[in-house]
């Protein structure tokens with residue numbers, strides 16, 4: 434990797450500037466001196482590193498110095514697996530901020546380890562990390578500053594541990610996949626640690642069917658767009674309180690239904706403005722789903738309308754009040770509401786843990802023509818597929 438660096442002549446001219454209060458002359462000079470866009474932005478956003486005098490890569494982080502400090506410590510730890518060591522070291526050398534690093538933590542640094550649940554290929558525990566994670570380099574004491582306060586009001590550092598079955602047989606390919614998921618996709622990271630993926634166009638796909646985008650269920654790889662789909666499904670679950678398709682079997686019929694435009698549906702009403710955003714996320718056409726930054730804008734707009742009374746439109750507030758009334762009427766009378774949480778029965782064939790999704794001959798994904806064209810029912814086998822406009826969408 435070629436290092437991006439300013440020459441010592443340039444540094445000499447700008448080292449005394451206050452990057453947060455640049456005068457217009459200083460700003461012009463910087464535009465003239467620093468032609469590389471990334472270096473220029475890094476200087477304007479974060480200023481120069483106290484140690485190496487190069488532009489920092491985050492508010493309290495310098496990639497060059499971080500890499501140097503980590504490298505000096507490589508001899509002091511090992512996971513016992515050469516591939517894993519190399520993998521962790523690589524993240525430490527490349528990190529542009531504290532969130533991009535991995536650390537090797539010995540098991541005895543955790544306490545109060547408590548079993549939570551079992552997944553398809555791992556077991557989940559919660560625990561307290563006795564030390565806490567690296568926050569920044571402490572130049573005064575010449576060591577890493579450790580943060581114990583990941584969450585405000587927490588004195589210790591709560592973590593979730595995932596114990597991967599077969600982790601002693603972890604493969605380099607598996608680590609490569611984690612690496613790609615660290616920057617792109619997250620939901621796909623749930624297959625056995627010792628399985629090498631095939632190199633075909635259509636690969637073996639692991640996941641929890643209701644959360645997996647239809648194009649992925651058909652065998653394409655996980656992408657940023659398929660993560661947005663998964664986000665939409667999770668958002669709907671969070672809003673309604675019901676896991677998606679919890680009352681039906683998670684089989685070939687459900688996979689076909691999802692390709693035909695079936696999406697979760699609940700009697701529990703959620704505001705239309707929120708539902709509109711969720712519906713965009715689970716569009717059958719992956720390119721029509723909003724990008725992550727657009728999604729943030731859409732959600733922030735709603736949040737701001739709620740927060741800033743008077744200045745913005747009241748539509749979302751009105752909708753929330755309306756659905757609250759409907760939901761209260763619907764669920765206060767029914768037995769499905771027990772105190773603060775909703776209770777429901779889960780179909781014995783609803784699989785909520787990660788597994789190999791191996792469905793053959795699935796149709797090209799389409800959106801349902803309208804909400805009623807695909808009826809959500811307890812028995813998905815009863816879906817009348819002849820009502821769907823299959824002919825026009827299938828080649």
Ligand SMILES: [Zn+2]
Pocket residue numbers: 482483484485486487495496497498499
């Ligand atoms: Zn530095």
